[in-house]
Amino acid sequence: MNSRRQFIKKTIVGAAAVSAVNVIPAVASAQKVVKPIVISTWDFGVAANQAAWQVLNQKGKALDAVEQGVKVAEADLSNPTVGKGGYPDRDGHVTLDACIMDEQGNCGSVAALEHIAHPISVARLVMEKTPHVMLVGEGALQFALENGFQRDNLLIPSSEKAWQEWLKEKQYKPIMNIENKSFNTERLPGNQYNHDTIGMLALDAHGNLSGACTTSGMAFKMRGRVGDSPIIGAGLYIDNEVGGATSTGVGEEVIRTVGSFLVVELMRQGYSPEAACKEAVERIVKKKPETAKEIQVGFLALNKKGEYGSYALQSGFTYAVCDEQKQDLVIKGKHIFK
Ligand code: ASP
Numbered sequence: 001m002n003s004r005r006q007f008i009k010k011t012i013v014g015a016a017a018v019s020a021v022n023v024i025p026a027v028a029s030a031q032k033v034v035k036p037i038v039i040s041t042w043d044f045g046v047a048a049n050q051a052a053w054q055v056l057n058q059k060g061k062a063l064d065a066v067e068q069g070v071k072v073a074e075a076d077l078s079n080p081t082v083g084k085g086g087y088p089d090r091d092g093h094v095t096l097d098a099c100i101m102d103e104q105g106n107c108g109s110v111a112a113l114e115h116i117a118h119p120i121s122v123a124r125l126v127m128e129k130t131p132h133v134m135l136v137g138e139g140a141l142q143f144a145l146e147n148g149f150q151r152d153n154l155l156i157p158s159s160e161k162a163w164q165e166w167l168k169e170k171q172y173k174p175i176m177n178i179e180n181k182s183f184n185t186e187r188l189p190g191n192q193y194n195h196d197t198i199g200m201l202a203l204d205a206h207g208n209l210s211g212a213c214t215t216s217g218m219a220f221k222m223r224g225r226v227g228d229s230p231i232i233g234a235g236l237y238i239d240n241e242v243g244g245a246t247s248t249g250v251g252e253e254v255i256r257t258v259g260s261f262l263v264v265e266l267m268r269q270g271y272s273p274e275a276a277c278k279e280a281v282e283r284i285v286k287k288k289p290e291t292a293k294e295i296q297v298g299f300l301a302l303n304k305k306g307e308y309g310s311y312a313l314q315s316g317f318t319y320a321v322c323d324e325q326k327q328d329l330v331i332k333g334k335h336i337f338k
Contacts, residue, residue, distance in 0.1 A: 034306030035207060037323040038065060040200035041248045041300055043330045044079055045320030048072040052202055053322050062202040062210035063102045063124075070098075070120050070212045073198040077156055081196035084117045084154045086216025088163050090172065091223045094154035097215055097230035098123045099134075103208035103240040109134040111230040115151045116144045120214045123230070133232060137224075166220045195219060197229050199236060199246025201302040209304070211236045211244045217251065227251025233261035242268045243304055245277070249297035249313070253284050263301050273301035274309025274334065281311050281336055298333055313337060 036056035038049045052069030056062070074083025081087070088094045098119035099109035108127025111134065113119050122144045126135050135143050145151060155163075197215035204210075213236040215229040228234035228251035235251065237260035238244040245263035247254045254260070259280050266276035277299035285292040298312035300319050310319050310333040317333035 033203075033207065033304070034323060035203045036062075036065075036205045037302065037306045037308070037321070038069060038200065038202040039300060039302055039308050039319055039321045040069065040198055041246065041298065041317075041319050042196055042198065043318050043320060044073055044076065044082075044196075045198060045200065046322075046328050046330060047076070048198055048200060049320050049322035050327055052200065053327055056202060056204055057324075059205045061206075062204035062208050063100070065202045065204065066200045066210050066212035067100060067120055067124055069200050069202070070198050070214050071118055074118050074120060074214055077158075079196075080159055080162065080216075080219070082198050082215055083119070084152065085156045085159055086154065087159050087219035088155055088216075089223050089225070090166075090170070090220045092155065092160075092163055093223065094159070094216060095223075096154070097217055097226055097235075098213060099230045099232055099236050100124050100127060100210070100212045101232060101236055101238040101244075102127070102210045103238065105239070107133055107232045107238075109230040109232060110140040110144075111136040111226040112224060113137070113140040113144070115141060115154060116149050117152045117154065118149070120212050122147075122149060123212075123214075134230065136226070163220065172220070172222070195249070197227075197235070197248040199229070199248060199300060201238075201244040201246055201300065201308075203302060203304070203306050207304070209238050209240050209244050209302070211238045211246055213246050215248075228254035228259065231255055233258050235260060237261045237264045239264050239268070241304070243273065243302055245273075245280075245299055245301040247297065247299050248317070250295040253288070253291070253295065253297050257283050257287070259284075259297070259299060263299050267301060267303050272309060273303055273307055274311060277301050277309055277311035278334070278336075281313050284313065285336060293337060300333075311335065 048069040052065035055065035077085040096119040101107040199213040245260040298317035321329040
């Protein structure tokens with residue numbers, strides 16, 4: 001059992017507790033805004049949230065908080081799904097996807113970026129230093145190197161070993177429902193997770209929202225494959241009037257439904273963060289009922305009042321919450337399928 005699962009066992013609060021969280025007066029009140037607050041996908045979001053909290057607690061900007069926060073996951077070599085140490089594509093190249101969005105609707109993104117350990121910071125630079133939103137592949141690498149980022153070898157021995165194992169069968173069928181305990185994980189190299197993304201949303205002391213999203217995407221993916229995570233509106237969306245949303249899971253389905261934008265627009269119509277996430281996953285079920293049973297997609301949302309919620313297709317999705325009261329909360333997301 002890897003440390004991640006052990007960690008979940010220790011700190012997780014279940015779905016019942018989620019409702020408890022949702023009804024505590026500070027969160028439920030229409031008057032009181034809970035801020036600052038930062039939330040992020042999966043239990044590895046705890047360490048990332050804590051780094052973001054260092055910024056938020058000093059009255060820093062949500063934008064700086066989310067960048068600092070997700071960099072923790074990017075630097076964590078034990079995490080095979082984000083940053084350096086991420087599993088490579090099927091040809092052995094580690095290619096990273098990331099995006100960032102601020103309270104003014106500014107955004108930046110990189111996709112299929114190789115050799116750079118912190119794609120989120122390159123995405124931020126794309127936002128701040130170019131007239132563009134997205135740079136990909138060689139061009140993104142050139143931009144990063146020209147701006148002082150160091151070239152690095154992102155393929156660490158444990159990930160290379162997992163890839164070598166995968167090459168024995170070369171089965172191109174990404175197993176995305178890996179957290180679901182009913183799923184047979186025996187065939188996976190090292191019995192490890194083969195996908196996941198850190199998506200982070202923060203509301204700062206000034207009442208401004210920002211978000212960041214970063215991943216190595218599907219393990220052993222087709223070369224050139226890009227998922228939802230660097231696509232503004234799919235893997236991440238922020239509207240400072242309303243709230244923010246981010247996603248994890250099979251990126252193709254999130255792109256097809258423009259999932260994070262959908263969640264934010266539903267919140268604009270008055271949906272709670274949880275209800276908006278639920279509606280977004282239900283759209284996937286409605287469009288592809290059979291596929292939906294076989295895959296995982298999870299959405300996470302935060303509104304302007306500091307209220308948050310999530311919904312996933314399958315069990316196993318968790319998210320981390322950090323505010324003044326508690327800096328290491330992990331919540332088990334609600335889900336459609338049992
Ligand atoms: N959404 C990511 C992708 O499709 C993977 C994940 O979050 O599980 O690349």
